[in-house]
Amino acid sequence: MAEKTKITTLDKVVVRFSGDSGDGMQLSGTIFSNLSAILGNEISTFPDFPAEIRAPQGTLSGVSGFQVHLGSRKVLTPGDKADVLVAMNPAALKVNVKFLKPGTIVIIDTDSFQKSDLDKALFQTDDPFAELGLTNVQVVAAPITSMVKEGLAEFGLDNKSAVRSKNMFALGLVCWLFERPMEGAIHMLENKFSKKPTIAKANIKALTDGYNYGNNIHAQVSTYRIECMKCEPGFYTDVNGNKATSYGLIAAAEKAGLKLFLGSYPITPATDILQELSARKELGVKGLQFEDEIAGICTAIGASFAGALGATSTSGPGLALKSEAIGLAVIAELPLVVVDVQRGGPSTGLPTKSEQTDLLQALYGRNGESPVVVIAASTPTDCFDAAFWAGKLAVEHMTPVILLTDSYIANGSSAWRIPDLDKYPEIKPPYADQYAGDKPWKAYRRDAETLSRYWAVPGMEGFAHRIGGLEKDYETSAISTEPLNHQKMVDTRQAKIDKIANYIPDLEVLGDQDAELLIVGWGGTYGHLYEAMEMMQENGKKVAFAHFKFINPLPKNTAEVLKRYKKVVVAEQNKGQFATYLRSKVTGLNPYQFNRVKGQPFVVGRLVEEFTKLLEA
């Protein structure tokens, strides 16, 4: 070890890998976060990539980043600002200036900080640090590209292939900074490139060279030690929100004894769900790509009609295309899960960025009175539970369920304890042969408690029936345009959804129960809002926090909880959609609002500032 290096023990640290979108920063980041998770750190990660697949090299628009937040205690967000920045070119440095703290360690590749590189990033001088006003950072300047070329000479790779390993050199340096043992990373590279042994060896060499370089230069920078935290015993894996959503759907289908059918169409940032489920053939999942968004949902509805758990995955623009078909599932009363991974809008908007702007579309974006269940996942790992709940409510209450996640939690990942499905609730499909009423069975006979109709699956003898988009008679299930019947059916479909409040958990209040201020959030902002609450408590403030997973129906105790606090602030990444909804559902409620629509996650520091102001007002 370098003797002069001082080791700082921290409980949380943020590392940002940044470079050209072709520089492999996502891979460096992923390996580093997995290594840390295996060592017992809490992790939360977030990739930040441009909408273009390959923007012009070295330019500001082509910068791709991957941020990892490690901690020895609960880490819920990828962090506001970086303690360590890897900047593979001047553009990456410039784009990330706003994410640096005083004293941040900045690792740069001096080979790509030449005059032409500085020009591409629109620097005016030859000192980018001075030009950006970065006087208080610790710079580790290494000729990464040339050292990689030299180190890999023995492999006989062409120049381009050799240089491609520079992300591993950078990773090696970061591993040295954090005292990460190399074995884990080497193992991961061997797996990743198992079919290309030369590439695997070259990457491993670059990684080790990077580590040794850090060790040998006696760099005058701090190295960090993050203590490991005591996790709940069990087997863990690394999971992002889209994977967790896919697994949640598989779990729901398994629990219900149903086949899972996903009909989908590629759309950023939801495509991973289609890709994951199309690969799970060994589990008998039919995850299939169709000709458009409408076909995606329509095949899923057809599969549900035929007795499978039908699901579809999309993002905002796709949800708009699916709305007529969701209405069909509402009136046909078929189970259906629609996953909307929200992104920046309107229209094509910001496809790779995150927002919470589809809430009202999910709640109301259909013709006619067409209530559906709306659930929102709060963290990458919570996507599993939320998807499981979506499947359970869809099947047991014969209704479409819209599950809202967002680009931020869909791509963000953290360590996840592999769940014990035996501890998850049962899912019991209400098959038509369970009907025990006095009148003869009809397609729209209902369970007295849930008001759900029964599921008659083709092939069941004695239950052949016709359903469809036309209004049906409450008693006979035949087509009906009778005015009183329509009123009754509209009321019944609404009451069926309202009754689901009896089958979901109550709203929980975290923090100080007797606080004056209650922070209210929903969906993917959980981590930032929770950390804001924690930070306020550390500052000696009394504050409470309630986060909604169930949006429609709301938990039964919603009004009671919200009315308990003198001040309520609803924080969300839109112009106030949930606040508007709450006002319509809780008489007399008039909450404060904190709204940001930048396509970026909340900044915890900013939340604390605003909430503290509110508290003290």
Next chain:
Amino acid sequence: MEEAIKYVAKDYKNDQSVRWCPGCGDHAVLNSIHKAMAELGVCPHDIAVISGIGCSSRLPYYMNSYGFHTIHGRAAAIATGVKTARPDLNVWVMTGDGDCLAIGGNHFIHAIRRNVDLNIVLFNNKIYGLTKGQYSPTSDRGVVTKSSPYGTVEEPFIPAELTMGARGNFFARLIDVDLKNTAEVLTLAAKHKGASVVEVLVNCVIFNDGIHKYLSDKANRAERTIFLRHGEKMLFGNNNEKGIVLDGLKLKAVTIGEDGYTLDDILVHDAHEKDMTLHMMLGLMGGDMPVALGVIRDVEAESYDQAVENQIKEVQAKNPVRTLNEYLMSGEIWEVKG
């Protein structure tokens, strides 16, 4: 051994009163579908009839099977989901020229391209009936309707051409009044594994009365149409005195005994030929040539729903993992001990 149940047409009817206009061509087709199902011998509860929106899409309500009357244009997509989730079911799509070829055109061509094992019955009356008389994608160029008061300025689709253009493997054409042949062709369509399209030229007695009269009229039908059967000579005419021959790269209608043509010159219909060139030419006949009816193309190929099943079986044969837990535990994991 259990004796197979023998079904009759009325086993597929239900007690709903049929609400099409008196004289509508759809009535006859409905009866033929009941007959075809009895002929197939599939029990009613193993049949799913899916439809979109339009007059003909009301048909599922008049069946004693499972039925789903869905939304405009989406029947092929919904039926694709039904059949792919449950390849064991016998799945039918009832659709019209507007539903199938305008708003639903995309799903239609993709269902055909994938070769989903669906029996698609396309009721073609060349008009929008349920919305009271607007032109459809099969309306002839220039036709005056409520939404084309000065005549349309667009070319129609020819369903046979579109089906084969989408690489379809089964196409048949029928006339609503030709009861003798309808049930037979529908039965062949249902037996075909893969997407089968049966275009039925139906009359809309209210908004487009007589649109197919030129062909359906009993006095002229034998002269203006030709009914094709696999393996038989392509003959037509009141006394089967005419036939189709290949003249260079084109088809030609000839009279046997005239211009030196003999019976030997007449083409034999091969519906099973993979190369669709001749089928396409037959499907496009009209004008001076008789319009082809019957099964024009019937080629076997693996169906999509079966291919999906087969792929799952292949993967499962190599991979013993069957539950989510087994899958997750076989991935990159680490243990935290208590």
